Amino acid sequence: MAQTLDGRLVAQKLRENLAKKVQEDGVKATLAVVYDPADDGSRLYVGMKQRAAAKVGIATQDIAVPAHATTEEVQNIVHELNENPQVTGILIQAPLPEQVDDATIFATVAPEKDVDGLGVTNQGRLFANEAGDYPVAATPKGVMTLLDHYHLSVSGKTAVVIGRSQLFGRPMAALLLNADATVTITHRYTPAEVLNRLLAEADIVVIGVGIPAFIRADQIKEGAVVVDVGMNVVNGKACGDVDPAVADRAAWLTPVPGGVGPMTIATLLMSTYEAAIRAKENPVQ
């Protein structure tokens, strides 16, 4: 039976440490969250982020995108937040209304306020494995923190990332590569037999495709580490992309809920705090 990678527990520790630091440093951080209020998931997750931020002493400001806003209009909202000295961090909650190009909006966020690391400057730094402090997408960074907490080294391991989004798959693969794993990214055009061949060899599998039970136990190598980034609702209950029976073959598995989700939120808050500290140390002239 797989051991649990308990994201809820680790995230709670991270938030407790962060709350102490925010208090000691007296840093004022304000996170602006730009989101689509017509998206059920976004309303739920934005509410969770606000409550978690309030508990650690980070202020939030939520900006609802009007239903018919154009990409340019949302860019203008972001420009104003970029110039607002009160706002230390900006999160673009995906997905925005469908007529808005998410990637263009991510790229509009000022790099020093881009706390989810989704703009081209910060993604470029990540892909170049640049040294130094810069924000990295919260979900994949949270996955790395969780693996590290359980002393699961990725160096020299074979990793398969399923999904190639700007939010998850691409930065996940970059982080694993930067940590010296041998990484393959698969996606919707990867033939099933290729995926199965790769999974049979994978020491680490990280999946985020939004399809319940996409991965079954017989596809996984015995003793693998399986990280489930999926966030689905089936019969009113949260579930991931991994069939629960995977626990019979994997050595380690993240639950849903209680795995990657809480790590994402704790990581976002830490990145928001770090951006506010950097802003204090290097004020923009």
Ligand SMILES: Nc1nc(=O)c2c([nH]1)NC[C@@H]1CN(c3ccc(C(=O)N[C@@H](CCC(=O)O)C(=O)O)cc3)C=[N+]21
């Ligand atoms: N720029 C951007 N960054 C994101 O990080 C981002 C985003 N856009 N858009 C949407 C997704 C989704 N997301 C979640 C975060 C936490 C939980 C979470 O904590 N879930 C709870 C369960 C919640 C429930 O019960 O439904 C858990 O897994 O335990 C879920 C989903 C962040 N996202």
